[in-house]
Amino acid sequence: MLKIIISIVNHLLEKSKENLISAKLLIDSGFYNSSLHCAYYSCLQLIKYVLIEFHDYYEFDFDNDSTKNKGGTHKYIIGSLTTAISINITAQKANRYKEDLNKVKLRREEIDYFPQKIIKTEDEASKVYQKCAEIHIELIKIYNL
């Protein structure tokens, strides 16, 4: 059982890194909408990794039918991180990351579900990437990843 958990957690970290690298490569290739998707999920995967590895969360806490995330899995993951990292950084900074992530979340939903919404410029895609990369850097610092 322990082996399985370790394996899931490691996969999350690897997938997260891969998605962030992909986000940058996609911007460089002009695929801005797909880049946002990768950047956002890279953050979610990293946060899940951190919560499971360092904060006693379990994979099933993030299942759709878990009683803990009634308001939605993504909201639950983002909210849990804010509470978790408030110990390591100021609550103000934690809430700024929460706001940034929620903005990317909302933009991701627009892009994925509404055909008329698209990212038109490299500048816009880079802004999203930058926000996600900042969150990665902060978590790498806090958890010594």
Add this chain to the structure above:
Amino acid sequence: MNTQILLTIDIIKKLAKNFQEATFRYIVMPDDTNLVEVSPITIYQNDDFQEKKLDMLMEFSTQFPYESLIFISEQDIITLIDKPHYIIGKGKEEQSKELELMLAIKEPNYNFLKDYKEQFINPDKLKLSEKKQSLQSYRNLAQPQATKYKLSSVSYS
């Protein structure tokens, strides 16, 4: 849901009092995200505003850790709000009929927009009996201007 909206409006009012040259346009998104557009951008970018904003985000987060409140500006990554539910700024204050309806429903965790979408956009998802009951409660609240509300909400979805 109700208390989230009331807290957000309270937060916006506090900010409007502190930044009297700013206009705040608020909308409750279908996933319950509370989205507030701040203009002009000079105020949004101002350090005092950013500091005050973070205090307000903390206040919101303390009460609703798993919900989201977002402030955006005209240069943000989020699309600007077309039809706000609430506007305050420069001595003006307006509230939409949709917001009045949302606030009129007192059940905890009731999501007006989600319910609305299920009824009118994905009606097959609901069983007929549930649908009838749900529609009746909506009609009781929304009459006599139900058609008008329907049209304005559908435009986002």
